[in-house]
Each structure stands twice: as structure tokens, then as C-alpha cells.
Amino acid sequence: MRQGLASSTIFSLSAEPPGTQLLAEPGEHAAFDSAFxxxxxxxxxxxxxxxxxxxxMLQLDDEVVEEEGLRLELANGQSLPGRIAWTEQGSAGFLFDLPIDVIGTLARNLAALPAERRSVPRVELHQTICVRRGNQVEFTRSRNLSQGGCGFETDIALQLGDLVQINFDGLRPLDGAVKWSQGNLAGVAFDEDLPWQVLMPWLRQVQQTPSHHTRVAMMHEPxxxxxxxxxIRLDAPARVREGVRWWNVKLRAITPQLVEFETRAPFATGAQLWISLPNIGGGPASVIETDDRHRFLCEFRLPLKQHDLGRIAGRS
Incomplete structure (x- = not known):
């Protein structure tokens, strides 16, 4: 990376090796991280x-002669042994002999920079997020996140400049404006950058927590x-707030007194929550039971009315 330019390298939390797909070129004030x-x-x-x-995925000006017994030497001092898996028109795929800690590598990169230049580049991650534009609410999947913005999938017809709010699990709501929209993909620039001191610990937690999408759906269990x-048995998205942090959850069942949901959030028994329910707003509740499948059972402070249950289930 050239001195003074922001990193344009994508750091991926996926366990898949980078393929041959085309990636965007760096902008005027960014460059890919350099290595040997x-x-x-x-x-x-x-x-x-x-x-x-x-x-x-590497960018090379010269042809690679050897395919095995190589080391990728990063600017932060790491030396990663591996081999060349493929080459194509100035690019190459390099496979590590052993998996690495991506967030640890990113942390080492930041530590090597002066404090005023520390900036987290784009991180590829796929999470359930909540997108709000006015009265429209959509639960969808993120594509990437940086300090200044994010990319995501969407079925909302977003226009350039639209004001939206993005909610990632465990982060404060992020307000921003649409910077680009193409097909079912869009990108948003946040009104205020996420501090790297907030983003890095959050990314570490995401890396260590399995996604709830990999667990068995409730409908397959008695x-x-x-x-x-x-x-009422459900398979519906909702949101839960603890303190100032919001989490995206999957509703599984509800009665006038109780609600059961699934989430990645580390709620403890007795935690006081605000549960935002589809079609009726929300209300306070407390966690009374958890299990090892990331399921949580909460009791409402005020019981729901029967017509509210019908609206949640889409019957009215």
C-alpha cells in the first residue's frame, strides 16, 4: 500500500478461499495492501x-514460477506459508497451509499505523440486518461493512440519496444515505464513521460466534x-434492544404472556429487553429461560391483547 493511502484490501470472514471473481479497483485515495x-x-x-x-487473492506484475513452498510476507511482519492455487491475467490465488486469524491480521495492520491513520477497511461478512427507509422495514443480508458504510442485499427500490437506518446485531443503529443502488444490491455511507475502537472488538465477536442461520429451524422440532x-408458532424476523444495542432475532412462538425467539445475542437470564414486534410496535420483557440452541424465552411485563396476537400472525 502506498504511503498515506487508505487500505482497499477486502478482509473476509468467510471460510472460503478467494476465487477468480472480479473485484473493484481502489479509489483515488486508496490502494491494496502491499506484500511479497x-x-x-x-x-x-x-x-x-x-x-x-x-x-x-493477489495482484502480481510478474509471472509466478513456483507453485509450492512459498510464503506470503505481509507488511505487518507475518509470514504465511502456502501455495499457488490458480493464476489468471495478473491475479493469483494463494492458499495458506494453515488457516489464519483474519481479525488478528487486521489488528496487526492497524497497530503498525499511527493512531491518526488507523482505519478499518472493508470487511466482507454476511449477517442478518434490519434496513429502514421511512415506514419501510426490511430484514435482509449484509455483504460488507467498513467504518464509513456498508453494502447489502435489498428488495426495497432504493434511490441515490435516500436516508436509511441500518441495524447490525450488537451495534447502535447506523444512519446514512444511499450512495449506489444496482439490482438487489445497495451501498450506504454512514452519517458518522464507526470508530475503529468500537468496530474491531465487534468484528472479533462476530468471528467467534457461529451464525444462527446454520442452526436447525424450529419447524423441524416438535x-x-x-x-x-x-x-402461535412463527418464523418471523423482529428486533430486540438491550440498553442501547439492538439485535436482529427470529420469532419462534408467542402467547399473550410469553415470546420465544432465536438470536446470536448473549442475553442472560433476567436481562431486561425491549422487544419490537411486527405490526404492533413493541413492549418491555425479561428473559426467564435460555437453552444451548440460542433460544430465549421472555415474559412480557404487560400481557398482549388477542387482537395484537392476530396482527403479529398476519390474521388482521
Missing amino acids: LAGETGRLACAIRKLSAVGA TGLIPDKQA
């Missing part, structure tokens, strides 16, 4: 377009945490 590909015959200067736990046979 070292082997028995010498060292080649290269740039890192994308880095995941199992490999990297019962949940609510034993009441009259409980």
Missing part, C-alpha cells in the same frame, strides 16, 4: 486484493420453550 511472495528463487512484489482465513399448545 517469497520462494527459493526470490521474492516477487504483490498486492493483496482480498484476504480470508484460508487464502488470499416443541420449543413454550409448552402451551395454543402458542
Whole structure:
């Protein structure tokens, strides 16, 4: 990376090796992180377009002679052994011999910079997020996140300049404006940058927490945490707030007194929450039971009315 320019390298939390897909070129004030590909015959200067736990997509000006017994030498001092998996028109795929800690590598990169220049580049991650534009609310998937903005999938017809609010699990709501929209993808620039002191610990937690999308759906199980046979069984998105942090959750069942949901959030028994329910607003509740499948059972402070249950279930 050239001195003084922001990093344009993509750091991916995916366990997949970077493929041959086309990636955007750096902007005027950004550059890919520089590195060296070292082997028995010498060292080649290269740039890192994308880095995941199992490999990297490199940009090379010279042809790679060796395919195995190589090391990718990063500017932060790391030396990662591996091999070339593919080459294509100035790019190459490099597979590590052992998986690496992507967030740890990113932290080492930041530590090598002066405090005034520390900036978290774009991180590729796929999470359930909540997008709000006016009265429209959509639960969808993120594509990437940086200190200054994010990319995501959407079915909302977003226009350039639209004001939106983005909610990631465990972060404060992020207000911003649409900077680009193409098909079912869009990008938003935040009104205020996320401080790297907030973003880095959050990314570490995301990296260590399995996504709830990988767990078995409730519909394949005979019962949940609510034993009441009259409980309304659901598979609907909702949001829960603890303090100032919002979390995206999946509603599983509800009665006038109880609600069961699934989430990645680390709620403890007794936690006081605000639960935002579809079509009726929200209300306070407390966690009374949890299990090892990331399911939570909460009791409403004020019981719901029957017509509210019908609206949640989409019956009115």
C-alpha cells in the first residue's frame, strides 16, 4: 500500500478461499495492501486484493514460477506459508497451509499505523440486518461493512440519496444515505464513521460466534420453550434492544404472556429487553429461560391483547 493511502484490501470472514471473481479497483485515495511472495528463487512484489482465513487473492506484475513452498510476507511482519492455487491475467490465488486469524491480521495492520491513520477497511461478512427507509422495514443480508458504510442485499427500490437506518446485531443503529443502488444490491455511507475502537472488538465477536442461520429451524422440532399448545408458532424476523444495542432475532412462538425467539445475542437470564414486534410496535420483557440452541424465552411485563396476537400472525 502506498504511503498515506487508505487500505482497499477486502478482509473476509468467510471460510472460503478467494476465487477468480472480479473485484473493484481502489479509489483515488486508496490502494491494496502491499506484500511479497517469497520462494527459493526470490521474492516477487504483490498486492493483496482480498484476504480470508484460508487464502488470499493477489495482484502480481510478474509471472509466478513456483507453485509450492512459498510464503506470503505481509507488511505487518507475518509470514504465511502456502501455495499457488490458480493464476489468471495478473491475479493469483494463494492458499495458506494453515488457516489464519483474519481479525488478528487486521489488528496487526492497524497497530503498525499511527493512531491518526488507523482505519478499518472493508470487511466482507454476511449477517442478518434490519434496513429502514421511512415506514419501510426490511430484514435482509449484509455483504460488507467498513467504518464509513456498508453494502447489502435489498428488495426495497432504493434511490441515490435516500436516508436509511441500518441495524447490525450488537451495534447502535447506523444512519446514512444511499450512495449506489444496482439490482438487489445497495451501498450506504454512514452519517458518522464507526470508530475503529468500537468496530474491531465487534468484528472479533462476530468471528467467534457461529451464525444462527446454520442452526436447525424450529419447524423441524416438535416443541420449543413454550409448552402451551395454543402458542402461535412463527418464523418471523423482529428486533430486540438491550440498553442501547439492538439485535436482529427470529420469532419462534408467542402467547399473550410469553415470546420465544432465536438470536446470536448473549442475553442472560433476567436481562431486561425491549422487544419490537411486527405490526404492533413493541413492549418491555425479561428473559426467564435460555437453552444451548440460542433460544430465549421472555415474559412480557404487560400481557398482549388477542387482537395484537392476530396482527403479529398476519390474521388482521
